[in-house]
Amino acid sequence: MPWEAAIDALALAMALWLRPWRLLTPRTVRSPLGPQRLASPLLTPLLATLVLLPWLWALPTLMAMPLQLQWSGACLVVLMLGWPLAVPVLIAVGVIACLLSPAMGWGDALGAITWQGVVPATLALGLGALVRHYTGTRPFVYVLGRAFLGTVACLFVAGALSQWAGHLLPSVEQGLSLVARWLMAWGDGFVTGMLAAIFVAFKPEWLATWSDRLYLHPPEGPDGG
Numbered sequence: 001m002p003w004e005a006a007i008d009a010l011a012l013a014m015a016l017w018l019r020p021w022r023l024l025t026p027r028t029v030r031s032p033l034g035p036q037r038l039a040s041p042l043l044t045p046l047l048a049t050l051v052l053l054p055w056l057w058a059l060p061t062l063m064a065m066p067l068q069l070q071w072s073g074a075c076l077v078v079l080m081l082g083w084p085l086a087v088p089v090l091i092a093v094g095v096i097a098c099l100l101s102p103a104m105g106w107g108d109a110l111g112a113i114t115w116q117g118v119v120p121a122t123l124a125l126g127l128g129a130l131v132r133h134y135t136g137t138r139p140f141v142y143v144l145g146r147a148f149l150g151t152v153a154c155l156f157v158a159g160a161l162s163q164w165a166g167h168l169l170p171s172v173e174q175g176l177s178l179v180a181r182w183l184m185a186w187g188d189g190f191v192t193g194m195l196a197a198i199f200v201a202f203k204p205e206w207l208a209t210w211s212d213r214l215y216l217h218p219p220e221g222p223d224g225g
Helices: 002-017 020-024 043-062 074-081 083-100 106-135 139-164 174-202
Strands: 027-029 036-038
Touching (some): 002 083, 002 106, 020 083, 043 106, 074 083, 074 139, 074 174, 106 139
Antiparallel strands (some): 027 036
């Protein structure tokens, strides 16, 4: 639909205005051998997204299934790359998914980009800002509230909006489609929360929205400094 293309174009223009490529700039670190230039740590999750996520988006059209399980991954991409970089990456994911699946037309790809990519990613950005404003920077809230429950909420709202826009689930009655979208949102939320917890513990540099200085700072006060 033309207005879906307008949503994606507006989001892409705003994302590019923020110059997200700066996040991929190599960084200089000090070592016993002198300063060294290292590639951005976000390059790994970016490439992994471009390799893996298109197959998951194309899976419903590559395999004949009674219920087409729609996987988004947009909220996880926002946590890893940040919204400005996530938007062009998710648009590229939709284009690649269309090229991978002959059964996916460009109209289907546009719908996937909008309702599985741009809209839930933007909702995740807004919800993340609200969570941080009202609860502060707490690791538990980041993993449970933003990565897990926040993903469920954002994907269900995006799925409900897509249904309102006319994108119905095949082989599912209209009265049950919202239930199906609610259940699929929980699957996305479980995986996003689990991976976010793993990355916080072992690969925090893969999360552009995480900062040890903010989330692991010592408590303020007479005893905390």
